[in-house]
Amino acid sequence: MNKTVNQKAWFLILPVLVLVAFSAVIPLMTVVNYSVQDTFGNNQFFWAGIDWFREMMDTERMWDALGRQIAFSAIILAIEIPLGIFVALNMPKRGFWASFCLVLMSLPLLIPWNVVGTIWQIFGRVDIGLLGYTLDAMGIDYNYTQNFYAAWITVIVMDVWHWTSLVALLAYAGLQSIPDAYYQAAKIDQASRWAVFRFIELPKITGVLMIAILLRFMDSFMIYTEPFVVTGGGPGNSTTFLSIDLVKMALGQFDLGPAAAFSIMYYLVILLISYVFYTVMTNLDKRDGH
Amino acid sequence: MSVSAQKRGGFRIKGNAIVMGLYLLFLLLPIYWLLTMSLKTNTEILNTFTLWPRDLTFDNYLTILTDASWYTGYLNSMAYVVINMVISLAVALPAAYAFSRYTFLGDKHLFFWLLTNRMAPPAVFALPFFQLYSSVGLFDTHIAVALAHCLFNVPLAVWILEGFMRGVPKEIDETAYIDGYSFPRFFIRIFTPLVASGIGVTAFFLFMFSWVELLLSRTLTSVDAKPIAATMTRTVGAAGIDWGVLAAAGVLTIVPGALVIYFVRNYIAKGFALGRV
Numbered sequence: 238m239n240k241t242v243n244q245k246a247w248f249l250i251l252p253v254l255v256l257v258a259f260s261a262v263i264p265l266m267t268v269v270n271y272s273v274q275d276t277f278g279n280n281q282f283f284w285a286g287i288d289w290f291r292e293m294m295d296t297e298r299m300w301d302a303l304g305r306q307i308a309f310s311a312i313i314l315a316i317e318i319p320l321g322i323f324v325a326l327n328m329p330k331r332g333f334w335a336s337f338c339l340v341l342m343s344l345p346l347l348i349p350w351n352v353v354g355t356i357w358q359i360f361g362r363v364d365i366g367l368l369g370y371t372l373d374a375m376g377i378d379y380n381y382t383q384n385f386y387a388a389w390i391t392v393i394v395m396d397v398w399h400w401t402s403l404v405a406l407l408a409y410a411g412l413q414s415i416p417d418a419y420y421q422a423a424k425i426d427q428a429s430r431w432a433v434f435r436f437i438e439l440p441k442i443t444g445v446l447m448i449a450i451l452l453r454f455m456d457s458f459m460i461y462t463e464p465f466v467v468t469g470g471g472p473g474n475s476t477t478f479l480s481i482d483l484v485k486m487a488l489g490q491f492d493l494g495p496a497a498a499f500s501i502m503y504y505l506v507i508l509l510i511s512y513v514f515y516t517v518m519t520n521l522d523k524r525d526g527h
Numbered sequence: 528m529s530v531s532a533q534k535r536g537g538f539r540i541k542g543n544a545i546v547m548g549l550y551l552l553f554l555l556l557p558i559y560w561l562l563t564m565s566l567k568t569n570t571e572i573l574n575t576f577t578l579w580p581r582d583l584t585f586d587n588y589l590t591i592l593t594d595a596s597w598y599t600g601y602l603n604s605m606a607y608v609v610i611n612m613v614i615s616l617a618v619a620l621p622a623a624y625a626f627s628r629y630t631f632l633g634d635k636h637l638f639f640w641l642l643t644n645r646m647a648p649p650a651v652f653a654l655p656f657f658q659l660y661s662s663v664g665l666f667d668t669h670i671a672v673a674l675a676h677c678l679f680n681v682p683l684a685v686w687i688l689e690g691f692m693r694g695v696p697k698e699i700d701e702t703a704y705i706d707g708y709s710f711p712r713f714f715i716r717i718f719t720p721l722v723a724s725g726i727g728v729t730a731f732f733l734f735m736f737s738w739v740e741l742l743l744s745r746t747l748t749s750v751d752a753k754p755i756a757a758t759m760t761r762t763v764g765a766a767g768i769d770w771g772v773l774a775a776a777g778v779l780t781i782v783p784g785a786l787v788i789y790f791v792r793n794y795i796a797k798g799f800a801l802g803r804v
Contacts, residue, residue: 240630249625250637252618253681260678261644264655327546340792341551344558347784349739349756352777359564359774360557365572367560398554459648462741480650480742487654488746500651511646515639 271497289498299499301474302482303506309478310457313396317453318446320397321404326434328409342402354466357395361467381468385475392464392476399463400453407449411442444521451514458507479503558781565774572770587775600755601779603669607744607752608737610673615680615733616726623688624714628697641682652678653746660747669752672744676737683736684729691725724794731791738784755780 272289293299324342329335345353361381363369372379381391415437423433461480464470470477470485477485483503487496564572565587566580575581591597625631626638656675657666665671699721703713719726745757759776 240628242631243629244631246625246629246631246634249621253622253641253685256614256618256674256677257641257644257681260656260674261647261652264652264659265647267655267658268651324546324550327543327550329543329547336792338547338551340788341554343788343792344781344785345554347735347738347781347788349741349780351741351756351759352780355759355773355777356557356561359770360560365564365576365770367556367578370576398557402554455646459650461648461650480648483648483650484653484742487650488657493654496654500648503648504651507646507648508643511643512639515642 268497268500271493272501275494289494290502293495293498293502298482299502302477302479305475305477306458306479309392309460310454312393313400313457314450314453316393316397317401317404318450321401321449322408322442322446324401324405325408325412326438328405330413339406342405345399345402348399350462351466353395353399354463357391357398357463358467361391383472385472388468388472388476391467395463395467396457396460400456404446404449404453407445408442411445412438415441444518447514447518447521451511451518454514455507455511458510561774561777564770565778567771569769569771584771587771588779590772591775591779597755597758597776600753600758603748603752604738604744604754604756605783607669607672607676607754608734610669611676611680611737612730612733614673615677615684616729619681619684619688619729620719620726621714623685623692624718626685626689627692628700638685641685645679645682645686647678649679649740649742653742656743657746666747667749667751671747672752672754673737675743675747676740678743680733680736683732687729687732688722688725691722691728695721727791728794731787731794734787735784 273286274284275288328338348356358366360366361369361379363373363380369379369381378384379387381387419437420433423437428436459480460478461484464476464478465481468476470481483496483499486492486499563579566583566585567577568582568584568586571577571580571582626634652675660666660671660675665674695718699717700713703717708717741754741756744754748754748757755776759773
């Protein structure tokens with residue numbers, strides 16, 4: 238749709254601007270403020286320049302958390318995106334069973350995040366959990382509070398359980414928009430199942446898939462509650478992701494300066510990667526539009 | 528025969544059903560476990576391993592529904608979720624209209640800037656929010672949590688609504704103006720009903736993201752506005768964790784979400800189809 242130029246449209250945006258300025262800009266400025274100052278208490282602050290940033294860059298702690306975070310996001314994207322597409326391809330197209338699947342699949346999305354953690358905690362415990370008990374009975378050494386691999390597998394399976402449905406629902410919606418004529422043409426050409434997927438279905442769902450990848454990247458990069466409830470960041474620091482580490486530093490130890498410097502770098506990393514995704518996405522939109 | 532999307536062959540339907548069955552089983556098994564545990568006594572949970580409750584009890588639910596410190600958690604959560612939905616929709620509707628209809632100075636940058644707030648890790652904002660709301664005297668109120676959740680919900684609402692509004696032909700606006708409608712009257716009487724399903728989908732996602740959030744709502748409350756999610760940490764007592772009550776509380780947090788899904792099930796696919804989540 239061609240839009241008209243109208244500078245007065247700013248007035249319609251104004252309420253959003255005021256609200257977001259209050260709930261985002263002011264807090265963010267506070268963080269910036271802390272990141273360049275130091276204090277000896279008594280609310281007396283003095284200029285510290287980029288010392289905190291330099292200090293954070295030199296510590297192992299942030300780099301380790303960042304490494305774990307990137308590994309976590311990469312693993313869950315590598316599992317959830319293909320699995321989500323696969324599930325979407327197998328969903329019923331219409332009728333009662335389609336609604337049935339939709340409702341059940343949306344269920345994990347609407348469970349409060351700490352309850353997701355609780356569910357997996359209860360499910361995975363060796364003494365009272367179905368999963369933990371079964372694995373233990375099979376002779377597999379599974380204890381997510383002590384074993385490094387068990388903790389990682391639990392956190393990853395939990396995220397797959399929680400969010401694969403979102404990818405599947407997005408891909409499903411994309412698939413629904415493909416006209417039947419495309420499939421009929423493919424049938425006439427005797428295209429294989431793989432060819433249908435590769436040349437018809439995949440190009441048509443690229444747009445929604447980009448959104449799915451963007452959302453899953455953003456949310457997995459900020460993950461806090463679920464691993465915090467299940468493993469508490471342990472055993473040791475093995476599942477301490479960026480947000481968990483940050484909250485520990487800011488609200489636990491009250492190290493305002495380092496925490497603020499950490500926050501800003503954390504936010505910038507997310508912004509940078511998201512910006513790349515967003516640009517690719519809008520370019521895809523434009524290409525489809527023409 | 529090559530396999531097409533017209534999945535009429537008996538074999539294909541069975542293959543699909545098996546895949547979906549396994550996936551749904553994977554989704555429901557942990558939830559089933561939570562449900563059974565909420566119906567067991569703590570003695571049964573800790574001493575014997577049973578696949579379903581042998582000694583069926585509703586005491587865990589009774590504890591929650593009769594103890595004010597428990598059920599006010601649900602009321603508090605509901606309160607800030609609803610306030611947040613109302614505020615977000617009220618400010619996002621005109622903004623989404625402006626983005627969908629007009630170009631103006633800096634509109635594209637503004638749109639991306641709004642989205643960046645959806646990308647902001649709540650952990651970054653927890654401490655500054657705490658200080659900001661404490662300094663204006665809003666700490667431990669429903670409105671504080673509702674405003675804090677606007678951080679990610681308002682950009683989301685603008686994003687989803689803009690997608691829906693783009694689908695409404697512009698000729699409708701022009702006809703209404705020729706007929707002598709003023710902007711507010713046109714917007715409320717004619718335009719809003721046209722995007723009603725979009726508003727429904729948006730409300731669903733606003734509910735979802737506000738309802739599931741814990742970090743900010745826990746940081747900004749202590750007693751009076753404490754959400755159920757934070758109350759659940761209470762079950763860790765002197766005698767260890769009260770698993771039965773914890774599970775029952777978990778089940779009860781799933782119920783509102785499940786009800787909402789049931790009512791909007793026909794819109795969900797449509798909302799996702801716009802790819803604006």
